[in-house]
Amino acid sequence: MLGHIESITVYVPEQRKSLAECASALGLSALDVRMFARFYGLESFPRQPGSVDDLMRALLEQFVAAHADLIPRIRHVVHAHTVPALRPFDQSGRALLDTCGFSADTEYCSLTMGHCATSLPAVEYACSRLAEGEYALLLIGEKAFHPRVELIDDTTIMGEATCAVLLSRSGDRARVTARYSAQAGEFNRHEGNEPSNDPGFAEAYFAFISAGMRSAAQHFDCALDAMDWIAPHNVNLSSWQKVADELAIPRSRIFLQNIPRYGHCFGADPYLNLAALIRGRQLSPGDRVMLVSVGMGATFSSLLVEVPAGNEIPVFCNLKQYPDVRPN
Incomplete structure (x- = not known):
């Protein structure tokens, strides 16, 4: 037993780009668009203006509103992401926790080396650090901020929906x-x-x-x-x-x-x-x-x-x- 998922908070930007809008910005051909639509099943993609911190702040504020009583018991926050560096090197996601009311001694880290698969082993990592009665919060989400990030050739186009997964070492969920x-x-x-x-x-x-x-x-x-x-x-x-x-x-x-x-x-x-x-x-x-x-x-x-x-x-x-x- 690795741990328990206690809740999932989903934040999806209400703004969207259609496949046609993305195709124009990415320089995709008409044949590419037909392939992405007909065979790959892609239609639209959530997009939020602003930085990754704006996106993650919206997720965290929604999480805090639903879990206000548990915030003092969250001992670890882990942001699993694909792009190795989300911010300038002198900035940290830790600042978001402070603005959202997390305890000053809540530990924050990010994991990335598995790229899009990072969020799955992150559960074991986070739960392994918990004592009985403590919680960890796994954050997943980032920006499709550049064409080299937004498009994987002949494969897919990226969206910006995000999740906050509340984890415990033992529980009933x-x-x-x-x-x-x-x-x-x-x-x-x-x-x-x-x-x-x-x-x-x-x-x-x-x-x-x-x-x-x-x-x-x-x-x-x-x-x-x-x-x-x-x-x-x-x-x-x-x-x-x-x-x-x-x-x-x-x-x-x-x-x-x-x-x-x-x-x-x-x-x-x-x-x-x-x-x-x-x-x-x-x-x-x-x-x-x-x-x-x-x-x-x-x-x-x-x-x-x-x-x-x-x-x-x-x-x-x-x-x-x-x-x-x-x-x-």
């Missing part, structure tokens, strides 16, 4: 029972936009993620087709449909409905998908959910989350109308 990670070090210099004459990681991706999921299932002692849900990173529809077919997983068990809503929101995707499953009442007591992500570099990571009886995870979202969950 969702149990995080195991983690599995793997690396492919030969892609350590991969930056996401490889030249077309050096496809590298793109060619190896499906074998890498398929092997990672098989190994994770073996580590979790649970067959892939016995998982009730898979909450993946939201790269695109076609890649996950191909993985599902390769691994003989029913496509209906991979939650893909957030791809057209948000695009690929860096490391927040698996938690956005878990939150949507909870709010859509798609989970039953005893269900097992596999959270999965792949980060450049290349890192595969996954968590096994088990749903207890009678203690649904609270989900807080700033959207006035949370999207309904429809069958895939």
